[in-house]
Amino acid sequence: METLANLEAFVRSAECGSFSEAARRLSLTPAAVSRNVAMLERNLGVRLFHRSTRKLTLTEAGEGFRQAIAGNLEGLQAAIASVSADGGEPAGTLKVSLAPTFGVSHVLPLLPGFLARYPLIRPEWHFENRQVDLIAEGYDAAIGGGFALSSGIVARTLAPAHIIAVASPSYMRGRVPPSDPEGLQAFDGIVMRSLQTGRIRHWAMRDVGGSEVVARQRESIIVNDANAMREAALLGLGITLVAVPDVRPDLDRGDLVRLLPCWYADAGAISLYFASRTHLPAKTRAFVDWVSEAFKVGRLAERFAGSLG
Structure with a gap:
C-alpha cells in the first residue's frame, strides 16, 4: 500500500509542475519530493511524469492516476487531521x-x-x-x-468594509469641511490607481437616507497602496477615502478626523x-x-x- 507522503508528493508536484514548488508547500526538500514520486512510480510500475530541466508534465497514465486519487487524497488528509484532533491539541x-x-x-x-x-x-x-x-x-x-x-x-x-473620508486635523485647520461628497473636489485629494485596471478609483458614497453621490476627488496625489493613502493623510497632504478598519486607531487617537460623517461607501x-x-x-x-x-x-x-x- 502506498504511503500518504508518496501520494501527497505526486499530487502537489502535478499541481505545481515542479518538485521545488511542491517541496515548498509540503515543507520538504525537493530531493525528498522527487524521491517519494520515484518510489510511487516504481511501486506502480508506470512513469507518471515527463521530466525536463524546465517543467514537469504528466504522462497519460499520470493524468489518469491524478484524477482518480485527487479527491480521495483530500478525504484521507481530512480524516487523519480529524483523528489527530480527537487525540490531542490542535497542532x-x-x-x-x-x-x-x-x-x-x-x-x-x-x-x-x-x-x-x-x-x-x-x-x-x-x-x-x-x-x-x-x-x-x-x-x-x-x-x-x-x-x-x-x-x-x-x-x-x-x-x-465601509469606506469613509478622512484627513488630518492640521490639513483641515482653517478650512471649512465639505458638506457632501461633491464638495471633496475643492480639496487636495489622495487617490489610488488600481494595479488591475490602471484606473483611479472613485467611490459612490451613500447616506443613511439612501441618497447616493459619486465622490470625485481632485487627483492631487496618486498612489497604488491603501496604506500609502493613510500615511499621506497623516502627513497633512489632503483628504483620502479609505476603509474604516485601516484608520480606526488613527481616528481613536485623533491623528485623523472623519469628514462627511453621514456618508460612506460600501466595499462589501x-x-x-x-x-x-x-x-x-x-x-x-x-x-x-x-x-x-x-x-x-x-x-x-x-x-x-x-x-x-
Whole structure:
C-alpha cells in the first residue's frame, strides 16, 4: 500500500509542475519530493511524469492516476487531521493570508492569546495585497475582502468594509469641511490607481437616507497602496477615502478626523475564508473560532461600520 507522503508528493508536484514548488508547500526538500514520486512510480510500475530541466508534465497514465486519487487524497488528509484532533491539541503549521494593514492592526494582536491557548500551532502568516488561491497555494485560511468563492471555499463574514473620508486635523485647520461628497473636489485629494485596471478609483458614497453621490476627488496625489493613502493623510497632504478598519486607531487617537460623517461607501465585507472540508483540521477550526469570537466580543463589526457615523 502506498504511503500518504508518496501520494501527497505526486499530487502537489502535478499541481505545481515542479518538485521545488511542491517541496515548498509540503515543507520538504525537493530531493525528498522527487524521491517519494520515484518510489510511487516504481511501486506502480508506470512513469507518471515527463521530466525536463524546465517543467514537469504528466504522462497519460499520470493524468489518469491524478484524477482518480485527487479527491480521495483530500478525504484521507481530512480524516487523519480529524483523528489527530480527537487525540490531542490542535497542532501544526497554520498558513494564513492577510491584508497587510488590516492584518497587522486587528488580527496580529490576537496572536499572543491564541498561542497561549494552542501552543502546538506554528503560525506562518503572509501579509499581502492579493487574493490567494487557498487550495492550490496551500493556505489554511485567508482574511480580506472580495475573494472569489471557488468550489470548496466558504466565507464567514467578520465585519463590513465601509469606506469613509478622512484627513488630518492640521490639513483641515482653517478650512471649512465639505458638506457632501461633491464638495471633496475643492480639496487636495489622495487617490489610488488600481494595479488591475490602471484606473483611479472613485467611490459612490451613500447616506443613511439612501441618497447616493459619486465622490470625485481632485487627483492631487496618486498612489497604488491603501496604506500609502493613510500615511499621506497623516502627513497633512489632503483628504483620502479609505476603509474604516485601516484608520480606526488613527481616528481613536485623533491623528485623523472623519469628514462627511453621514456618508460612506460600501466595499462589501471583510471575511474569513477557509476550505469547506467535512473534517476541518483542528488547527484551522481553532483559528476560525478564535478570530470570530474576538470580533464578536470586541464588537468590531460595529466599530468598522461607516454607516453608523
